[in-house]
Amino acid sequence: MIQIKNLHKSYKMGSSSLHVLKGINFNIKEGELVAIMGSSGSGKSTLLNILGMLDVADEGDYILDNVPIKNLNETKAAKYRNKFLGFVFQSFNLINYKSALENVSLPLYYQGVKRKERQESALDYLERVGLKDWATHLPSELSGGQKQRVAIARAMASRPKVLLADEPTGALDTTTSYEVMDLIQKINEEGKTILVVTHEPDIAQMCKRIVKLKDGVIIEDKKVKQVLASSYV
Amino acid sequence: MNSLKVIFDRDTWQEIFGSISKNKTRTIITVIGVLWGIFIYIALSGAAKGLDNGFERQFENIAMNSMFVWAQRTSIPYDGFKIGRNIVLKLSDAEYIKKSIPEVQYVAPRNSRGVFAGAPPLVVRKNKSSNYNVYGDYPEFTKIATKKIYDGGRFINEDDIKYSRKVCVIGERTQTELFEKNENPIGQYIRIDNIYFQVIGVHKFIPGGGFESDGDIFIPFETFRKLYNSGDKVQWFTIAAYDDADAVNVEKDIKTLLKRIHRVSPEDERAFGGFNLGEIFNKIVGFSKGMTLLSLIVGIATIIAGVIGIGNILLISVKERTKELGVRRALGATPSEVRNQIILESVFLTMIAGILGIILGAFVLFGINIATQDLTDFPYTNPTVPIKFIMGALFIMVFLGTLIGLIPAQRAVSIKPIDALREE
Numbered sequence: 001m002i003q004i005k006n007l008h009k010s011y012k013m014g015s016s017s018l019h020v021l022k023g024i025n026f027n028i029k030e031g032e033l034v035a036i037m038g039s040s041g042s043g044k045s046t047l048l049n050i051l052g053m054l055d056v057a058d059e060g061d062y063i064l065d066n067v068p069i070k071n072l073n074e075t076k077a078a079k080y081r082n083k084f085l086g087f088v089f090q091s092f093n094l095i096n097y098k099s100a101l102e103n104v105s106l107p108l109y110y111q112g113v114k115r116k117e118r119q120e121s122a123l124d125y126l127e128r129v130g131l132k133d134w135a136t137h138l139p140s141e142l143s144g145g146q147k148q149r150v151a152i153a154r155a156m157a158s159r160p161k162v163l164l165a166d167e168p169t170g171a172l173d174t175t176t177s178y179e180v181m182d183l184i185q186k187i188n189e190e191g192k193t194i195l196v197v198t199h200e201p202d203i204a205q206m207c208k209r210i211v212k213l214k215d216g217v218i219i220e221d222k223k224v225k226q227v228l229a230s231s232y233v
Numbered sequence: 234m235n236s237l238k239v240i241f242d243r244d245t246w247q248e249i250f251g252s253i254s255k256n257k258t259r260t261i262i263t264v265i266g267v268l269w270g271i272f273i274y275i276a277l278s279g280a281a282k283g284l285d286n287g288f289e290r291q292f293e294n295i296a297m298n299s300m301f302v303w304a305q306r307t308s309i310p311y312d313g314f315k316i317g318r319n320i321v322l323k324l325s326d327a328e329y330i331k332k333s334i335p336e337v338q339y340v341a342p343r344n345s346r347g348v349f350a351g352a353p354p355l356v357v358r359k360n361k362s363s364n365y366n367v368y369g370d371y372p373e374f375t376k377i378a379t380k381k382i383y384d385g386g387r388f389i390n391e392d393d394i395k396y397s398r399k400v401c402v403i404g405e406r407t408q409t410e411l412f413e414k415n416e417n418p419i420g421q422y423i424r425i426d427n428i429y430f431q432v433i434g435v436h437k438f439i440p441g442g443g444f445e446s447d448g449d450i451f452i453p454f455e456t457f458r459k460l461y462n463s464g465d466k467v468q469w470f471t472i473a474a475y476d477d478a479d480a481v482n483v484e485k486d487i488k489t490l491l492k493r494i495h496r497v498s499p500e501d502e503r504a505f506g507g508f509n510l511g512e513i514f515n516k517i518v519g520f521s522k523g524m525t526l527l528s529l530i531v532g533i534a535t536i537i538a539g540v541i542g543i544g545n546i547l548l549i550s551v552k553e554r555t556k557e558l559g560v561r562r563a564l565g566a567t568p569s570e571v572r573n574q575i576i577l578e579s580v581f582l583t584m585i586a587g588i589l590g591i592i593l594g595a596f597v598l599f600g601i602n603i604a605t606q607d608l609t610d611f612p613y614t615n616p617t618v619p620i621k622f623i624m625g626a627l628f629i630m631v632f633l634g635t636l637i638g639l640i641p642a643q644r645a646v647s648i649k650p651i652d653a654l655r656e657e
Contacts, residue, residue, distance in 0.1 A: 054563060054651040074646075075567040082565020093560045093654065097255030110565040115244055158565065 001161060001193045002028040002051065007060035009046055020046045021057070022216035028162075028195070033188040033226070035204035036197045038213035044197050045166060047213070051195065052085055052164050053077045065161045082110050086155030090167035092147040094139040100126060100150045101135040107158035125153040129183060145176035152183060156192075163187065163194040169203055175232075181206045182229035202227075249577050256550065260582065263546045267586035267630065268593065270539035274532025274626055275594025275618055281524040283601065283616025288517045290614045294439045295378040296473040298480050298511040302487055303469035304495070305506050311498035320495050320504055322467040329494060330470070334486050336478035339376045342467040344369040344457050348444055349468060356450065357424040358411040365407055365448045367425060369457025377473040380451075385419050386434025393433075393453040400456075401430040406448040408435050425450065428460060480511025536630060540583060544637030547579055551641040558645050559653025572642040579638025580631055587630045591623060 009021040020043045028034055038044040049055035050062065053069060062069045064084055072080065086107075087093075094103050105122035113121070126132050129149040131142075139147055148168060155163055165184065169177035181203060188194050188208075196207055204210050205227045212220035253260050304320035327340040347353030347366035356365050374380075375388050382388055382402065393400055403411075403418065412418045418432045430452065438447035457463065474483040488505045491497070497504040551558070558571055598616045605613040 049651050052563070054649075054654070074562075075569065078562060078565050078567040078570075081563060087563050089654065093556065093563075095557050095560060098251065102251070106561070107564040109244060109248070110561075110567075110570065115247075154564070 001030045001032075001065060002026075003061070003063040004051075005061040007047070007050065007062065008058045009043075009050065009055070010058060020216050021050075024060070024213075024216075024218060026211060026218060026221060028193060030193050031188070031191050033185070033194045033208045034196070035207035035210045036195060036213060037199060037201075037204050037210055039199065041215075042213040043216045044213050048164055048166050048195065048197050051162075052087060053081050078110075082107060082158055084161045086158060086160035086163045088148070088151050088155050088163065088165040088168045090170040092139070092144075092151045092171070094147055094150060094154075096139050099136050099138055100131060100142065100153075103139070103150055104154045104157050107154060111158060122153075122157055125157050126150070128156075129153045143176075144172050145179055148172060148176075148180050149183060152180070152187070156187065161193060163192055165194065165196045167197055167199070169198065169200065177203065178229045178232040185226070185229055245574070245577065248574060249581055252574070253578060253582065259546055259550055263543050263582050264586040264589065266542035266546075267536065267539035267583055268590040270532070270535035270537070271587050271590030271626060271630065272594045272597075273535045274528070275591055275623070276597050277528035277532055278525060278622065279594065279598040279616040279618045280601065281521065281528045282618060283598075283605070283613050284524060285521040286614040286616070287612030288521055291612050292510070292514055293379075294381070295510060296376075297514050298476055298478060298483075299377050299471065299473040300480060300484050300487075300507055300509040300511060301469050301471055302484070302491070302505060302507045304491075305503055307497055307501055308503040309498040309501040311501065312496045314496065320497065322470065322491075323465045324467055325465065326467065326491060326494060327470060330472065330487055330490060333490055334483065336474045336483045337472055337487070338475050339373045339473045341371050341374040341377055341471045342454065342469075343371075343374065343471055344454065344461070344463055344466070344468045346457075346461065354426040356407070356411065358421070361411050363407075363410055363448075365404070365450050366446065367450045367452060367457070369454040369461075369463070370451050371454050374451075374471060377471050381437040381439065382434040383437060385417070386432075386436075388434060388436075389451060389453045394455050397455040397459055398453060399428060399430045400433045400453065401425065402434040402436055402451040403432055404436060404446065404448045404450065405438055406446070407450060410448075425452070426460065474511065480509055480515070484509050484512075532626070533629065536626065537633065539586070540630060540633040540637050543579055543582055543586075543634065544640055547575065547638060547641040548644065551575065551645045554645075555648055555653045558648065559650045562650035563654060568646040572646050575642035575645050576635055576638035579641070580634040583630045583634030584627075587627055591627075594618075 004024055004026055007021050007024040010017045010019040024047060036044045036047065046055065050057050053072060056072070067080075069080065095106070098106070101119065101122050104125055105118040108118040108121060123132065123135060126135050129152055131146060131149055131153070134142060134146060139150070142150065168184065169180055172180060184194060184196065185206060196203065198204055205224060206229050207224070208226050209223050210220070211218055304322045307314065307316060307318045307320065310316045322342070324342055327342050330337055330340050345366060345368045347364070353364035353366050355362060370389055371394060372388065372390050380388055380402070386402070388402055389400070392398070401423070403423070408418050411423060412421070418435060421432050422429045423432060424430070436449075436451070438445075472487065474480055484507050488507065489499065491505050492499055492501065495504070561571060598618070601616050
């Protein structure tokens with residue numbers, strides 16, 4: 001699903017430049033649930049941003065679902081993001097003046113789906129994250145865990161190939177974190193490829209594979225025995 | 234993406250409406266800015282137009298290019314005559330003026346009793362009587378100063394002059410004071426200085442300044458001449474020049490001619506007096522044109538200020554919404570979709586504000602209209618703004634709204650989604 005070869009990225013900081021990614025190579029197959037770990041500054045967020053086409057690599061190849069991702073202009077990147085990727089953020093990033101339902105249907109709006117279909121589909125996804133009854137509520141009326149579940153529903157709504165989660169449990173307490181991870185695991189069980197960036201080992205253990213980054217290179221890439229989040233809930 | 238399709242897409246408007254209605258304070262403040270601009274524009278130019286109409290009404294019963302000329306005393310000894318000689322206009326002067334000065338359209342010699350010389354004659358009908366000003370007139374007079382005559386009546390005509398008929402046109406007040414209610418005065422007789430006159434018409438009085446009143450009685454010039462033994466004397470000429478003539482020059486030519494006829498020094502400025510309506514009218518027209526221009530400038534400037542305010546607020550709101558726009562971009566909004574949304578928000582706000590301002594302005598003009606309706610001595614009628622000016626103002630607003638919306642829109646697009654999302 002994802003092939004990455006010799007990925008380099010550096011940021012200019014005034015006169016000096018900061019080499020963040022120093023040649024990353026890895027492949028992700030369809031249906032994998034991968035945790036990307038590393039301390040802050042290890043380059044994990046940069047990697048995720050490049051995977052999410054929010055940022056561009058200086059060097060190297062990135063192939064997503066057999067489509068080489070390079071030389072993208074903003075319009076094309078937006079189309080690809082909409083078609084291939086679903087985002088889950090640490091701070092949820094729900095649009096605060098839109099209801100849960102409207103938030104979930106937003107990516108479908110940008111796909112050009114008709115209004116009625118959009119709402120039906122969005123409601124369907126809200127039901128799958130167990131928040132059908134909260135459809136008309138604004139994000140400010142939801143708890144952190146509920147917000148993240150709405151965000152996951154939104155990420156799923158556009159039927160992406162890959163789900164990218166940047167510290168999805170970073171702003172949640174342990175119990176809620178496990179609930180969210182349980183949801184992510186379930187989505188993965190349905191065959192969706194998911195990347196989770198985290199620095200919490202227990203969250204990483206709930207994935208099927210852990211990629212550890214340090215100073216811009218992969219220092220460890222191992223398959224793990226998945227801990228089911230539902231056993232904690 | 235096809236931009237026209239975007240405009241007519243219901244979802245686009247849903248997005249815009251959502252974003253606008255969820256930021257109420259911002260929307261209201263923005264709207265007030267433009268609303269005020271268009272309101273000032275409508276109210277000012279409507280008011281200017283009202284003044285314009287008012288002046289026009291004041292002059293509607295008299296030819297724009299008309300003047301009065303009368304004779305006074307000489308101030309310079311000339312041709313053997315002493316200083317201070319009384320000049321009297323003669324009936325034959327009218328012919329001379331008409332013949333010698335091609336710009337003159339009509340000359341109406343006039344005499345009167347009660348206005349400048351003599352006491353107003355006593356007018357009697359049955360047991361009622363009063364004093365009214367009496368004018369001796371030619372039919373030409375109505376070509377210069379229109380006299381509206383009530384149905385069933387007429388003004389003095391050529392035959393009245395020819396046969397020195399004893400007929401008269403009376404005023405509205407004269408009618409109410411001398412006749413019973415429901416009594417038709419036409420064909421009835423009244424006594425002016427003990428001579429019986431038949432009433433042939435009642436004129437409607439239109440206030441327009443000057444010395445005329447609603448009690449005036451008009452009789453044929455020839456009849457006046459016989460009644461008061463005025464001979465060839467004329468008190469003053471009412472003269473109308475052709476519309477394209479320069480009234481000031483015509484007046485000068487007439488005076489020069491009169492000086493020659495009456496053997497008055499060409500340098501004598503006091504021998505003949507004149508009151509030039511054309512000159513005054515031109516000044517008033519210039520004044521109201523200035524008012525219209527001023528209101529246009531002020532209005533447009535205020536609209537521009539309002540639209541710039543919208544741009545300003547949208548710019549702030551784009552900054553506030555950086556994260557939201559970043560999320561939208563991450564979810565697959567293309568830069569042009571984001572740009573269109575911001576521009577359409579700007580245009581939509583401008584339009585709403587503009588239409589509200591027009592409605593408010595119309596209400597105020599409506600109020601002014603009602604308040605000034607009964608004022609006859611104040612030149613103010615029917616304050617309106619032509620629809621094409623309103624459309625023009627709306628067009629300018631939409632145009633400026635788009636233009637000013639481009640700035641925040643471009644800014645929204647220039648922020649990279651990653652930076653937008655990173656911003657906490």
